[in-house]
Each structure stands twice: as C-alpha cells, then as structure tokens.
Amino acid sequence: MILSDRDIKILLKSGELIINPLSDDTVRENGLDLKLGNEYCAFKKTDTVLDPNNPKDPKEFYECNSSNSFIIEPHRHYLLHTLEYVKLPSYLAGLVNLRSTWARTGIYIPSTVTDAGFEGQLTIEVIGSEFPVKLYSGDRFLHLILVKMETPSEKPYDGSYKGQTGVKLPKFFNKK
Structure with missing residues (x-):
C-alpha cells in the first residue's frame, strides 16, 4: 500500500517516521519531496579497472566536491545526496523517483529502493541529459x-550505509 499525505503526517507526528529537516513542502499527495544536499561526486572517465576485491584510491574513479550549485554535464554520471536525513520504520520501504520537473530536462536516475529500517541521507546516482543542467542545493529534486x-x-536494514551523511561511495572502498 502506498502511503498518502495523511498517513505520512500521522507517522511523522508519532515519531515512527523521521525526516530532518522537515519543510512545509516535503509531504506531498503520495510521498515526500526531498531536496538536494551540497555534495556531489562526478564519475571520472578512466581505463583503470575498479576491482571491488582490491579497490584502488577512490580519487581514481570519482571527483568529489561540495557547492551550492553544480552542473550536470551531458551523459555524465554523478552521485548526489539528499539534504534530509530519513529514518524509516521496519514496516516501510521507499521507492526513489526523480521529480517530474527534473525528468523533463532529460536527467535520469536508475531505480532505487530505500530499505525498511534505513536511516541516513540518501545517496543517488544521476545521469546527465543531452545538455548541461544546473542544479542548486536545496532544490526539491x-x-x-x-x-x-x-x-x-x-531483519530491518543494518548495513554499512546506515546513518550515512553526504555522498557515500561504494562500501568496498572502506575495506582498506
């Protein structure tokens, strides 16, 4: 069952669902609009093989920065994060979608599921359009x-991304 705005407000009021910060425009008809944080990592074009069993320095694969605005270049891949810290109870899962305004620019995000029990800022992959698109931290995205x-x-989510803030790179970079 997809939760309505009424259901979401009840869960927020009871503390079973946590969204921080919570703005007046966060709760929508059938979900939550989440805003962009200020960190991003651009995937680098390289011939270096990323071996998850023996990862090299992540700087060989990602260029990470923080800024109040940045440009999504055509056909490039990025990792972005939400401004909001989300905490889901063990009986809710989340389906992450791009707001239609941004989808109409040609930006794309792969299917992403937020597991029951997850908490943290969401890290999402974004793929550029046919033309550059400027994004701003704080935009509903x-x-x-x-x-x-x-x-x-x-067994609610209790993995290595639990409690994450900012952009989190793949967990195998933490094995060193």
Whole structure:
C-alpha cells in the first residue's frame, strides 16, 4: 500500500517516521519531496579497472566536491545526496523517483529502493541529459514514495550505509 499525505503526517507526528529537516513542502499527495544536499561526486572517465576485491584510491574513479550549485554535464554520471536525513520504520520501504520537473530536462536516475529500517541521507546516482543542467542545493529534486509492507521486516536494514551523511561511495572502498 502506498502511503498518502495523511498517513505520512500521522507517522511523522508519532515519531515512527523521521525526516530532518522537515519543510512545509516535503509531504506531498503520495510521498515526500526531498531536496538536494551540497555534495556531489562526478564519475571520472578512466581505463583503470575498479576491482571491488582490491579497490584502488577512490580519487581514481570519482571527483568529489561540495557547492551550492553544480552542473550536470551531458551523459555524465554523478552521485548526489539528499539534504534530509530519513529514518524509516521496519514496516516501510521507499521507492526513489526523480521529480517530474527534473525528468523533463532529460536527467535520469536508475531505480532505487530505500530499505525498511534505513536511516541516513540518501545517496543517488544521476545521469546527465543531452545538455548541461544546473542544479542548486536545496532544490526539491526527488520524490520518495513510501510503501507499507504487509508485515514488518524480520531483519530491518543494518548495513554499512546506515546513518550515512553526504555522498557515500561504494562500501568496498572502506575495506582498506
């Protein structure tokens, strides 16, 4: 079942769902509009092989910065994060979508699911359009649809991305 704005407001008021900061324009008809944070990592074009079992320095693969605005270049891949810190209970999962305004610019994000029990700022991949698009930190960018599961998860998310803030690179870079 997809939660309505009424359901979401009840969960926020009870503290079962946490969105911080929570703005007046966050809760929408059937989900949450989340804003862009100020960190981003651009994927670098390289012939270096990324071996998850023996990862090299992430700087060989990503160029990371923070700024109040940045440009998504055509066909380039980026990692961005949400301004909001999200904490889902064990019976809710989230489906992350691009707001339609941004999809109409040709920007694309792959399917992303936020697991039941996840907490942290969301890191998402963004793929550039046919033309450069300027983004600003604080812009409403994503729409998170909350789905109530029939029963709570037996094992809510407790992985290495739990509690993340800012852009988080793949966990195998932390193995060193």
